[in-house]
Amino acid sequence: MRTKFISHALAFVCHASLAVCLATGAFAESRVMTAEDEQASQSAVGRLNVTGQGFCTATLVAPDLVLTAAHCLINRRTGKVVSSDKVHFLAGFRIGSYAAHGRGEAVALAAGYSRARKVVAADIGVIRLQAPMPPSVVPIPLADGIKEDLDITLLSYGMDRAQLLSVERGCHFKKRISSVIFTDCEGIPGVSGAPLLQVHDGRAVLVAIASSILAQPKTLIPVGDILAVEATQDRLDQMLMQLTGAEVLDALPTGQTAVPAAATGIGIPTP
Numbered sequence: 001m002r003t004k005f006i007s008h009a010l011a012f013v014c015h016a017s018l019a020v021c022l023a024t025g026a027f028a029e030s031r032v033m034t035a036e037d038e039q040a041s042q043s044a045v046g047r048l049n050v051t052g053q054g055f056c057t058a059t060l061v062a063p064d065l066v067l068t069a070a071h072c073l074i075n076r077r078t079g080k081v082v083s084s085d086k087v088h089f090l091a092g093f094r095i096g097s098y099a100a101h102g103r104g105e106a107v108a109l110a111a112g113y114s115r116a117r118k119v120v121a122a123d124i125g126v127i128r129l130q131a132p133m134p135p136s137v138v139p140i141p142l143a144d145g146i147k148e149d150l151d152i153t154l155l156s157y158g159m160d161r162a163q164l165l166s167v168e169r170g171c172h173f174k175k176r177i178s179s180v181i182f183t184d185c186e187g188i189p190g191v192s193g194a195p196l197l198q199v200h201d202g203r204a205v206l207v208a209i210a211s212s213i214l215a216q217p218k219t220l221i222p223v224g225d226i227l228a229v230e231a232t233q234d235r236l237d238q239m240l241m242q243l244t245g246a247e248v249l250d251a252l253p254t255g256q257t258a259v260p261a262a263a264t265g266i267g268i269p270t271p
Helices: 007-018 016-022 036-042 233-243
Strands: 044-049 054-061 065-068 087-091 101-107 125-128 152-156 167-170 172-178 180-187 197-201 203-215 224-230 264-265
Touching: 044 065, 054 101, 054 152, 065 203, 065 233, 087 125, 101 180, 101 224, 101 233, 125 233, 152 203, 167 180, 180 197, 180 264
Parallel strands: none
Antiparallel strands: 044 054, 044 087, 054 065, 065 125, 087 101, 101 125, 152 167, 152 197, 172 180, 180 224, 197 203, 203 224, 203 264
16 A cells, blocks of 8 residues: 655755655655645646636646647547637646746647547647746656656646645556556546656656546546656657648557557546
């Protein structure tokens, strides 16, 4: 059983360095809410509100770029990409307050994404903001790829704590199919788009984006192990090319690209 203890003694260290928090185990070792001072070091993770749709989790990866799950940016009624002006990124959101508010200027999804076909391998999208976030909101860099032997930390806004950032530390890589990463991190609605982080060379980096879950049976709300899509600079660069008007061919990796039949989506709940 994973302990539900939060180390308040290390709260100041957490405020100073996210990487130190991840590496030392200063967070809870199950998905629990963060303390206010702990969350201060994680303001790059925020709630993504889509007008008329609901919310997901998202992460600032450059001063004006936010990553989330592609399905969070699809209109559930029309099946089309949402208008960028309906997308609002609330960095460090906590009980109605936030470190900064960014409005969407443009949206791009990974080539080959299809919500109808449940293409988890391409379930990643980027939002370019109308203006850069302030320097106090420090982006989380992307990794070259996930390291299978390292622990994973998940930061998310789930429907159980939609107003507070939750953290799960010490979950693990299980296997991969193409760019789909199977983990034992816990997912529920709202966790869509959440960053999976590792510590590489002493710094916290984003390695994957939460997409779907392998749902447990007979639960009141969908809950289960997270399936994530690996997030790399190459994938981000392909999406940024779309924002310039460049045509990007279907760049899905070879192998299985659809989600397993037992998987369930985890977004988007209404606020």
